[in-house]
Amino acid sequence: MLLDIPSWTAVLLTLTTSTTILISRDWRALLGALALQYLAAFWLVTRHLPLAMGSVKLIAGWMSVAVLGMTRINLTPVEDRDQDRFYPRGSAFRLLLMGIVILVSAGSAPRIEAAIPGMGLPVIAAGLLLVGAGLAQLGVTNDLLRVTLALLSILAGFEILYAAVESAILVTGLLAAVNLGLGVVGSYLMTAGSVPLIAPEDEE
Template sequence: MNFETLALPAVFVVYIAAVLLLISSDWRLSIAVLALQYAGIVILVGLSWPLEKAVVKMLAGWMAGAVLGLALISLPGGGRTEDRLQLSSVLFRLLGAALVGFVAFYWGPTIIAWMPKVALEQAYGGMVLIALGLFHLGLTSQPLRVCLGLLTVLGGFEILYAAVESSALVTGLLASVSLGLALVGAYLLTVPTQEEAQ
């Protein structure tokens, strides 16, 4: 399948998804946006890989979202783990996301000089996800938010690494890392309730 025509819209999809993950306080919306982000990742990875291998990324991301969602549903209180963000916090995160996005788009062409096999859209998408994921990690210590930030960083890395290596073993390894992150996040979400039960 030819993904060249969808590559630039996919960059905007992953950017908007990463920003929504940054400002969302509803875990249901966050899981849905994570699924949308992985759909954009598949398009960008599909520039270098065949469709069959690229879909593995989406399936691993969707399974990671399902694991996190099931862990949150099992919590008492319907999975409410965090409070709503204040307006000043949302504005700060949006301003930070705009600045981080600008820096990522600025450094995108530099990545092409270092990694010639990477397409410009892949460089933009990968850098945006890595930068916004790191920004997300710097703003939170909640297990769900940390897991979402790590999955975002890993998604950006997968986009850039797909142009360099197309091995089936690496595909499986990165998928298992995504699932492992989700399992660790699910464990960290459910540990406080298990301690209270004892």
């Protein structure tokens, strides 16, 4: 049980960061929370995978955060508009959504633990929390940065769960590529449209 204290701390960190990502409007807080989320995911993944493979996930995740952060910092205020048009979109509604995610995760984690023994309750709880929070985020936003963060959260949750059943190096490598790729695609989409169309004759 003592061994589980760090894992449960990681679950708590996951809960805090995913709630921050769902509620906060400051992009710095969003990316900071995502970086911390990868730290929690790293700890939980290493319950089942060797440290080196867990580190790959952590580094790939942090690289995605860095790519998104560098892109976001360079966007001009005009591009900085909040694209969300969803109602209701207040913090209270998002907190309610997160509450539902917590309830569903708390309800299903013990049942999954019973169905797949050996996975570990903290691993399942954190995985479900991240997937649930990511899905909730996808449901209430159109903003490209938030959509990318939601997809990265879902993938992080999935990776925590999948690490318990699959330990192939190729899968770890490809999942890292997918994480990085999502970061790059998100950055590209955020940048697209801000570059003016220049005809070849204008370039000369």
